[in-house]
Amino acid sequence: MAPAAQFEAAQPPKDAISSLVFAPGPSRRLLASSWDKNVYLYEVSNGAEEANLVGTFEHRAPVLDVCFGADENEAFIAGMDHQVKRIDLASGEQTTVGKHSAPVRCVVYSAQHSLLISASWDSTLQVHSTTNASQQPLTIPLPGKPHALAASPSKLVVAMTARLVHVYDLPTLASAASSGSNNNNPPQPWQQRESSLKFLTRAVACMPNDAGYSTSSIEGRVAVEWFEDSAESQARKYAFKCHRQAAPEDEGGGDIVYPVNALAFHPLYGTFASGGGDGTVALWDAEAKRRMRQYQKFPESVAALSFSGDGRFLAIAVCPGFETGMEDYSGEGRTKIFIRELGETEAKGKGAK
Amino acid sequence: MGKKKRGHPDVEELLSRPWCYYCERDFEDLKLLISHQKAKHFKCDRCGKRLNTAGGLSVHMNQVHKENLTSVENALPNRQGLEIEIFGMEGVPEDIIQQHNQRIIQNFYTAQAERQAATGNPPRGLSGGQGPAKKLKYETPEELKKRLAEHRANVAAQKAAGITGAPVAAAPADGQSPAQANPPYSAPQPGYPYPAPGAAPPYPAAQGYPPTAGAFPPGSTPLPARPPSGSAGAAPYFYNGGAPSTVDELVANAARQGGPGGDDIDHMIRMAEAGIRPGAGKVGGAEEAGAGGGAGEKRKKGTRMVYGDTEVSPEEKMAMLPRYRWVEGTA
Numbered sequence: 268m269a270p271a272a273q274f275e276a277a278q279p280p281k282d283a284i285s286s287l288v289f290a291p292g293p294s295r296r297l298l299a300s301s302w303d304k305n306v307y308l309y310e311v312s313n314g315a316e317e318a319n320l321v322g323t324f325e326h327r328a329p330v331l332d333v334c335f336g337a338d339e340n341e342a343f344i345a346g347m348d349h350q351v352k353r354i355d356l357a358s359g360e361q362t363t364v365g366k367h368s369a370p371v372r373c374v375v376y377s378a379q380h381s382l383l384i385s386a387s388w389d390s391t392l393q394v395h396s397t398t399n400a401s402q403q404p405l406t407i408p409l410p411g412k413p414h415a416l417a418a419s420p421s422k423l424v425v426a427m428t429a430r431l432v433h434v435y436d437l438p439t440l441a442s443a444a445s446s447g448s449n450n451n452n453p454p455q456p457w458q459q460r461e462s463s464l465k466f467l468t469r470a471v472a473c474m475p476n477d478a479g480y481s482t483s484s485i486e487g488r489v490a491v492e493w494f495e496d497s498a499e500s501q502a503r504k505y506a507f508k509c510h511r512q513a514a515p516e517d518e519g520g521g522d523i524v525y526p527v528n529a530l531a532f533h534p535l536y537g538t539f540a541s542g543g544g545d546g547t548v549a550l551w552d553a554e555a556k557r558r559m560r561q562y563q564k565f566p567e568s569v570a571a572l573s574f575s576g577d578g579r580f581l582a583i584a585v586c587p588g589f590e591t592g593m594e595d596y597s598g599e600g601r602t603k604i605f606i607r608e609l610g611e612t613e614a615k616g617k618g619a620k
Numbered sequence: 621m622g623k624k625k626r627g628h629p630d631v632e633e634l635l636s637r638p639w640c641y642y643c644e645r646d647f648e649d650l651k652l653l654i655s656h657q658k659a660k661h662f663k664c665d666r667c668g669k670r671l672n673t674a675g676g677l678s679v680h681m682n683q684v685h686k687e688n689l690t691s692v693e694n695a696l697p698n699r700q701g702l703e704i705e706i707f708g709m710e711g712v713p714e715d716i717i718q719q720h721n722q723r724i725i726q727n728f729y730t731a732q733a734e735r736q737a738a739t740g741n742p743p744r745g746l747s748g749g750q751g752p753a754k755k756l757k758y759e760t761p762e763e764l765k766k767r768l769a770e771h772r773a774n775v776a777a778q779k780a781a782g783i784t785g786a787p788v789a790a791a792p793a794d795g796q797s798p799a800q801a802n803p804p805y806s807a808p809q810p811g812y813p814y815p816a817p818g819a820a821p822p823y824p825a826a827q828g829y830p831p832t833a834g835a836f837p838p839g840s841t842p843l844p845a846r847p848p849s850g851s852a853g854a855a856p857y858f859y860n861g862g863a864p865s866t867v868d869e870l871v872a873n874a875a876r877q878g879g880p881g882g883d884d885i886d887h888m889i890r891m892a893e894a895g896i897r898p899g900a901g902k903v904g905g906a907e908e909a910g911a912g913g914g915a916g917e918k919r920k921k922g923t924r925m926v927y928g929d930t931e932v933s934p935e936e937k938m939a940m941l942p943r944y945r946w947v948e949g950t951a
Contacts, residue, residue, distance in 0.1 A: 272686060285935070302944055328946040331935060347939060347946040370939055370946065388936065414933050428931055467930050485927045485934075514924065521922040526934070544926050560666055563687050589934035590926045596938055 276309050276318040276582075276604035283598030284584040286332045287571035290339040291378060295575060296321070296356075297582055298342055299604060300333035306344055308356055311580060311606060318606050324354050324361065332373045336383070336397065343383055345371035351385045351393070365393050365404050373416035375423070380441040384423060386413035392425065392435075394444045405444045407453040409433070417480060419473035422457070422494055424480050426468035432482070434458040434494065463490035463506050472530035474553070476537060479504075481553065483527030487511045489541055491553050505556060510543025526588070529572040531581075538616045540581060542569030544588040548581075552616035559616065567601050578614065581607045628735070631728045635721055641704070641712045642695035644720065654708045660694045674702050722764065729768060733775050 282303035290296040295311040297318065306324040311317075328348035335342055342354045343364070351365035351374060365371075367387035374385045376397075383395040390412055394405040411427035418424075423435040433456040443454045462468055466486035473480045479493035492504035510525045525544030532539040538559065542548045546568055550560040568588030574581055586602040638653040639646035642661045647653040658670040662677045666685045671677040678689040691700035705711045735741070927934055938944055 283938075302938065329939075329944045347944065348948075349946075372935065412933075412936075414935075467933060469933075485930070486925055511923075521924060524923050524925045526925075526927045562666075588926065589938055591928045593937075595943070596941060597943065 272316050273605055273607045274316045274318070276320070276606060278307075278320040279603045280305065280307055281599060282602060283586040283596070284570045284602055284604070285330060286334075287573050287582050287584040287604065288334055289573045289575040289580070289582060290335045292339070292576045294339040295580070296335075296339045297573070297575075297604075297606075298333045298335065299571075299584060300330035300344060301602070302329040302598065304329055306330055306333055306342065306354065308342075309604070311575070316608065318604070322356065322359070324356075324359060326352070326361075331370060334374050334376045336376050337378060337381070343374045343376060343385075345374040345385060345387075347371075349387070349389075351383070351395070364395055364400070367391065367393065372413055375416050375418045377418045377420075377423070377437055379420050380437050382437065382441055382444065384416065384418070384440070386416045386425060388412050390427075394440050396441070396444045399445065402444070405440070405453065407435075414468055415471040415482070417471040417473045419475070419480065419494075420477045422473065422477065422480075424471050424473060424482075426462065426471045426482055428467070430462035430464070430468065432460040432462050432468070432471075434460065458494070458496065460492075463492060463504060464488050469526050469528055470530045472532050472539060474537060475532055475534050481530055481532075481539060483530050483541060485526040487522075487524040487527060487543065489527055489530070489551070507556075509541060509549060509558075510545045510547065512545055525568070528568065528570055528588070529584075531572040531574050533574050533578050533614045534576060535578045536615045538614050540572050540574070540614075542572045542583060544568040544590075546585070548572065548583055550614055555617055557617070560613065562607070565605065566603070574614075579609060581609060581614075583607065628731075631725060634724050634728055638709050639720060641706045641716065642692055642699050644696065644723075646724075650708050657706070657708070661692050663693070665693070673705055673707050675705050678702055725764065725768065729771060733771075736775065736779070 276297075280299055280301035280303055282301055284299050284301050286298075286300045288298050290298075295313070297309040297311065299307045299309070301307065304326050306326065308321045308323070309318045310321045312319060324342075326344060326346055326348075328346050328350075330344050330346055332345035333342060336353065340355065340357045342356055344352050344354060346352060347370045349367045349370060350363050351367070351371055353362050353364050354360070364383065365385055367385065367389045369387050369389035371385050371387045374383065376383050381396065381398045383397050385393045385395070386409075387393075390409045392407040392409060392413070394407065396402050396404075409425065409427055409431075410433075411429050411431050413425050413427050415426040416424070418437065421437050423437055423440065425433045425435070427433070435454070436457040439454050439457070462482060462484070464482060464484035464486070466484040466488070468482050469485050470483045471480060477494070479491065479495075481489055481491045483489045487510045488506055488508050490504065490506035493500040495501075510527050511522045512525070514521050514523050523545075527541050527543045529542035530539060537554065538550055538552050540548055540550050546565040548562045548565070548569055549558055550562075551557070552559050565583065565585045567585045569583060570586050570588070571584040572581065583605040584602075585605060586598040587596070589596055634646075637646040637648070638650045640653055640656060640661075642657070645656065647656060654672075658672065662671040662674060663669070664671065664677060664680055664685075666681070666687070669680060669684075671680055674689070674692050681687045681689045689702065692702065704713065929937070939946070
């Protein structure tokens, strides 16, 4: 039988997880950023079904996002304290690489272009060239607050309030960033789109083959669309409902609709996983428009998802979801990280039908 | 029996139909039952594989998905257990078979009584000169046959007494307004499988089931009170008046919960049945759902979003909480 096992990471973060990401390539390192102001580094052990805490890196404020840099020893974090920092995971050394005027929501690293992009609630993007640290970051004003950010090999997708979606061309950003700061004339988006979803965008993920991306919203829905601007490609885009539950009849029936908090594409097969406030993770075949799997419910809302670079593991961050009307919130003691080792064909799609 | 059947299957036919232990549905033949069970009760919700038995599904879930199966899907509340190995009609416990047969028989005679009331035709057995209940030979207890014979006699007596008098007498006796005394459904339908509460003495089959009062959603037709079980004269007019026998209720509820989604295969089976057996199956099914839930699937349902702010993200709200708030200059 193909392996398919699930296990829990030891020593999970002490409060809600904001982001979870596997290192690129064959590495089995996994970073989790938490509202408890720490970044946690885990490593999935070889053979045994366990993931151990390798180190923690303390920040002075909650960490809203984390990503790996050029290799498994470099990480970047987005801080509530408006800072973007680089962490050397080997030495633990932390350096500030950028500063916004509001909390930084997302960071994304593009290995192809050696660019670090940060998005902040001050409605700007900053593009940092990591090859030349002395270079001033390029600042790009946005028409709305960014909520999600994702990079494909050549594109950068920014999802903002008011259902705005901007797609930037990464080579253009790279040349603008290296040609010296020209903040008076920032590069324009390659495409400006309106979200296919009617509600606030929750997550964005790009297809590893550079063809398109998917977005999810707070209203239990996921959309898949393609970059190419031809009528034919645009006609292919679609959206579907998911992460909903039928309400009990005695509460009036209908559906309880959960936000879709996380999306992650499989690095090899072009299928993707979605994680929702209902505590479930589903695997979808983007081409065939089919659900391939839905895993057993997790005890809390799914906050973040990440596939490992080789596609063998799927990490799932679970913590209580923030719901309308909550006046207080704590993820303490209820935050967990699950790692699922996928069977050989578990995430492989059947192809378009 | 020599007589033409007027499209109503006789009780032997009904009793010989294979039926599903998990949801009490009956089917034209065993093949359909088995494919129903594979589609509705033994289908893996992870990969869609259809197994032959609940035990098979449990092993599959364990080995392939490393998960544990705890209950059979789409089953009636007290039949979700994995302990009983069911395949088609094999493995159904004897007492459950008895319960099922009693239910079928009761439904049959109720429907027959209704037809007679509606058409004014005399009962087949009496006019044809056949001894009542003589030909019945299946697993039903002797006692039950006797009871049915009595019931027939009752109906006949009621006929003789004149049918119009009974409801007029019965309705005021129950203290109901004339409007309530009217049957809630326009006309009794041939082939209608609903039991008439009070038409037959209560039978032990019901004992195993929890009372399901309040299972009807608000907004459905207010149901008149159940007449006391002695007033057999009123029975045809109150066939929908009281709570249906509990097994029926469970089945009706289950049908409602099936919702608009309904499995394809199941639908196909229903369609096939409707074709083979026009009238009884289809009309019965539709009425069942209608009576139980006020056409649940037609109702426009509201949705509730657990997070509804379309401008401000959950993270921004969390960032405002004292627990996480960042103020420049601290730390």
